[in-house]
Amino acid sequence: QVQLVESGGGFVQAGGSLRLSCAASGRTFRNYAMAWFRQFPGKEREFVAAISWSVSRVYYSDSVNGRFTISRDNAKNTVYLQMNSLRPDDTAVYSCAASRIGRDLRDQYEYEYWGQGTQVTVSS
Numbered sequence: 001q002v003q004l005v006e007s008g009g010g011f012v013q014a015g016g017s018l019r020l021s022c023a024a025s026g027r028t029f030r031n032y033a034m035a036w037f038r039q040f041p042g043k044e045r046e047f048v049a050a051i052s053w054s055v056s057r058v059y060y061s062d063s064v065n066g067r068f069t070i071s072r073d074n075a076k077n078t079v080y081l082q083m084n085s086l087r088p089d090d091t092a093v094y095s096c097a098a099s100r101i102g103r104d105l106r107d108q109y110e111y112e113y114w115g116q117g118t119q120v121t122v123s124s
Helices: none
Strands: 004-007 010-013 018-024 033-039 045-051 058-060 068-073 078-083 092-099 118-123
Touching: 004 092, 018 033, 018 092, 018 118, 033 068, 033 078, 045 068, 045 078, 045 092, 058 068, 078 092
Parallel strands: 010 118
Antiparallel strands: 004 018, 018 078, 033 045, 033 092, 045 058, 068 078, 092 118
């Protein structure tokens, strides 16, 4: 069982930065692939970034590639999402997720555990 708690969301002006954190419980965190997804009001959840347990695979959506960076610290059971050059269309609820199998890391259905989410609001 893995429990995930996100933090770091908030309100920022366009062009600014935020760093999201996702703290995981359990001693097997290092065995899980981790990802960030986001959800816009009234829309489906959207893939943002993912990182395998070994850090050998890292993926980004086209819309955030070059602006966002995903990383993990297995000693701290934490995954991060550094978000730079934020835009108003990045406004969403951001959730982290954990996958034990980790085949297609872009697919939300690969992930067994989810955090509650943290709101990110970018003003123009």
